[in-house]
Amino acid sequence: MRKYAFWSVLCALLITASCKITTKNTDTAAEKRKQDSLEQIKKAEEAEKARPRTAADIKLEKDLQYDQHTLEETYPYKDTTRQFQLEKIKEKLAFVENFQRAPHTYGVLQNYKNRNGESPVVENFVRNAYKRVSDTLGTERYQSAPLYREENSEKPSIYGRDGSLVSLESSDTLKMVKVNGISFEGSWFVPKRYVKNIGEDLKITHVNFVDVTNQNILTVERTGENEWKIRSMNPATSGLHKPPHQMETPVGIFMVQEQKPKMFYFGDGTKTIEGFAPYASRFTNGGYIHGVPVNNPKGKIVEYSWSLGTTPRSHMCVRNASSHAKFVYDTSKPYQALVIVID
Template sequence: MRRYSLFFILLAIIAFSACKQTPKKTDDPAIQRKKDSLERIKKAEEAEKVRPRTAADIKLEKDLTYNEHTLEETYPYKDTTRHFQLDKIKEKLAYIENFQRAPHNYAVLQNYKNRNGESPVVENFVRNAYKRVSDTLGTERYQSAPLYRAEDSAKPSIYGRDGSLVSLESSDTLKMVKVNGISFEGTWFVPKRYVKSIGDSLKITHVNFVDVTNQNILTVERTGEEEWKIRSMNPATSGLHKPPHQMETPVGIFMVQEQKAKMFYLGDGTKTIEGFAPWASRFTNGGYIHGVPVNNPKGKIVEYSWSLGTTPRSHMCVRNASSHAKFVYDTSKPFKSLVVVID
């Protein structure tokens, strides 16, 4: 009996060991298809997160919070029509969405009235219609920052406009810092004195679009992921190319840098204060978004001018109805908001 007992115990041990070594059965096809499907969904979600956004991804809805002097999307002008270039605006908003999705140490190029020193002459320079030194792209030396191809370059290659947004790629303790352009293309070296660091937490929620072709201004506010609301649609008057004093408003992406409740201006070619423009928000060089100019330093604010929305006639600035300039002044804070000039 003991022999039989031992025999059966041995058989049980062998059977148990065999069970442990038997590989698990492969999942049935339905379960495997479900696993594969979940894996594909996960990969698709990961790819969607990093996919560059396009104009088609931007949700842009009209939800005005400023309701004075409002223009329709398409409106008559003399014997033709003008419009708001919403497709181009969506393209710019997609670009803004894309650069904000990657980490950056943001900075702004600054040289208002050459306060940080006159830039050196670029390698290949020209004299423009105003008889001022410019690079071959048309950016003037005056009020700009020099951009060098390499840290040890003898001369800058081009100029970066005052108010241009960049990503700071090297320590700002150095004399010469490396930047990647956001407002312009390429990687460049810039003397530190022309670069104002604004940190890594910038979140652009307010953008002002100035259209120099259609002479209008549209403001937007970001309300969610790829979601923007149109807050105002107004007539505007941009800068006129008329040497030696009047200059066109440059096309590009600029940071709002400073604001003045009254921006006093001089008479052309003089040092005499001729008047003021109310609710001025400066974005590049001497270019401001501001209200209707008052040709009297002690005069009262004027709300509207017949010239708004007609033809360029300003000095680089963007004229608005004064209450709209106040709206921009209140919503677009310095170093937190953009002015995008399109043509």
């Protein structure tokens, strides 16, 4: 009996030890699966953060802050229908989200009225319909910055339009600055005098979309990551291609650079002040978002014109109802807001 009891106790001890080893191995395997799962989740989260945003990621909701002269998303015009191109706008907003995710030192190309010196002639140039020198992409020499492929190139390859946004890739203490285009593609060298350094703290929260096909303007405000609110939807009138004085509003991405409560303008082909446009926000060359022109330098501001939202007829500028131009003027401060022109 004693012998039997001994072996019974020994078996019980061995079974207990085996159970503990099995439990320990099971716990270890479970812990490893948990760690592997957490690692996979972490990698997935990092991949999601690094993934370029697309139009599908943009949450765009209508929440108007300016509600006068408002147009619907689609609306009749004569015998056709016009619209706000919301999918194209989402694509552009995804682009804005993407370039701001990485740290940059930002700059703006500037040469309004050739204030920083007339650009050299590009290696391959043409004369456009206005008899002015332009590159083969159609950007004029006048009011533009020269873009060189190499730091010591003798001639620039193309022109960078005034108001274009770039990131600075070399010190702006040098004679030539290397830039990466944000408003345009590629890396280029630009003489320092044509580049305004606007620092590292740029956070774009306001964007004004001008549609030269549908002759309308839509403004948005960023309210969170990938989240934007539509603040206004209005008729507008863009620039007309009509040499020698009137020019179309160029398609592209531009920085608001300066503002004038009254932008006085000359009569075509003269140096005589003909009138003024109220609440003008300049974004490229002589192109402003502004209110209804007043053909009298001492006249009173006019709120609305029948021509808004019809056909191009401006001189590169974007005409709005004057109260809407003031809304843009108040919300889109220089070097803090964009004008994106789409077609």
